[in-house]
Amino acid sequence: MVGSLVATAIWTMIPAYVPNNAAVLAGGGRPIDGGRTWDGTRILGDGKTWRGTAVGTITGVVLALLLNRIRAPVVEATGIELLPEFTLPAAVALALGAMLGDIGASFVKRRSGRERGASFPGLDQLDFVVGALGLTLVVTPEWFFATFTPGVIAVIVVVTPLLHVVTNVAAYKLGLKNEPW
Structure with a gap:
């Protein structure tokens, strides 16, 4: 029971887990905020780009469609x-919700005086989850409620921060990220 709940939670979140990593790999390009500031501080910063957002979203959608293909086996x-x-x-x-959650976290970080790449415990680990679940609830509430049972959501909230730490430390050690969070 617990094993299948964990497997369901991770399977369901793969299209939200991967987009931000794909965005980092495809990064660069025009910043979403166009270099604009608010009260003297960048709105989002150079790390949030149109290309990264598009590539991240497309990657998440493609992964979901691939998961559909391998689901039966x-x-x-x-x-x-x-x-x-x-x-x-x-x-x-x-996928898009995960990207928007991360963009929203960037906005919060800039407003709180944190620089790009600065740690913000809690927000760093769950921003994309909140964005993904929130947008999915709005876009397709029937699918959301059929898929995200209270047990699945509980597993996501517990497992995601652990996966986030492990994958970010690995990306840092591989030289793909400048900081391990």
């Missing part, structure tokens, strides 16, 4: 029936 091999099939609106909402 995975269910057959594991016996985990709760792995959802992604609708296109759900895939877009999860």
Whole structure:
């Protein structure tokens, strides 16, 4: 029961987990805020670009569609029936919502006086989750409630920060990130 709940939570969030990493790899380009400031501080900063947002979103959607293709064999091999099939609106909402959550966190960080790359515990680990779940709820509430049971959401809230720390430390050690958070 717990194993299938964890597997369902991770499977369901893959289209939201991967976009920010894809955005880092594809980074560069025009900043979303166009260099504008608010009260003398950048609105978002150079780390939030149109290209990164587009690549991250597309990557998340493509992953959701690939998961749909392998769902039947995975269910057959594991016996985990709760792995959802992604609708296109759900895939877009999860991926774009993750990107928007990260962009929103950047805005909050700039307003709190933190520089690009500065740590903000809690926000750094769950910003994209809140964005992904929030946009998915708005875009496709039926799919959201069928997929994100209270148990799945609880697992996401507990497991995501752990995955976030592990993947960011790995990216830092591989030289893909400038800081390990």
